[in-house]
Amino acid sequence: MAHQFQKVTATVGSEENRQILLGLGLKSDQIISYKEEDLATKLLKANNGDLFDFGIDLVGNYMSEITAEVLKINGTYTDVTALVSKDAHEILFNKGILIMNISNYSYSMNKDYQYYKGGLENISKLIENGTISPPNYKIIGDLSLDTVLKAHSILKNNETQGHKLIMKH
Known part of the structure; x- marks a missing residue:
């Protein structure tokens, strides 16, 4: 790589x-x-x-x-x-x-959600066949305004420590 x-x-x-x-x-x-x-x-x-x-x-x-x-x-x-x-x-x-x-959210402006689905499916296949390893992640709470604000604070202060942040739904 x-x-x-x-x-x-x-x-x-x-x-x-x-x-x-x-x-x-x-x-x-x-x-x-x-x-x-x-x-x-x-x-x-x-x-x-x-x-x-x-x-x-x-x-x-x-x-x-x-x-x-x-x-x-x-x-x-x-x-x-x-x-x-x-x-x-x-x-x-x-x-x-x-x-x-580079703005990945731009596809959502046109409601082109297939772009995201296709990308996630490709990543899933690469993880399943061992080509790549999944990233470390932290579950930071349920999907809510408070959790989104917490996530923004963590990102802004560079406190992710190499982890992806996940909100549960």
Whole structure:
């Protein structure tokens, strides 16, 4: 998986996530804690001092700025958060970066629920045949407004500890 790329550098916020990436084939020097000071410099050092062609931002806000900073002119920034800061947007624009927005909820806007069903069926098959392992998960409560608010707080404060959050129905 990750080892198929020539050079990948990833950031993590926990030792558990570091271990997951090591298990996927990344080497220790390719994984950097995003809690480190001078993160942009450490990312570039891990990439032999070179700016990156691609950046995938799974966090937004401050990380959108770091990601923008370490990208090459005319690089590609992939955003899955809709949390790009104003400063990051300015850097991305000035560097002529191609911005790709990935929004899985967009299918629900057109009531295209088959998209989600098909994806879940494919994942189920991959788990059943042993190609992939299911993720760790935490059941955080029954489906309710309070549980949704709790889930948002856990996500916002990066307290998932590598687990998917599940609400029971």
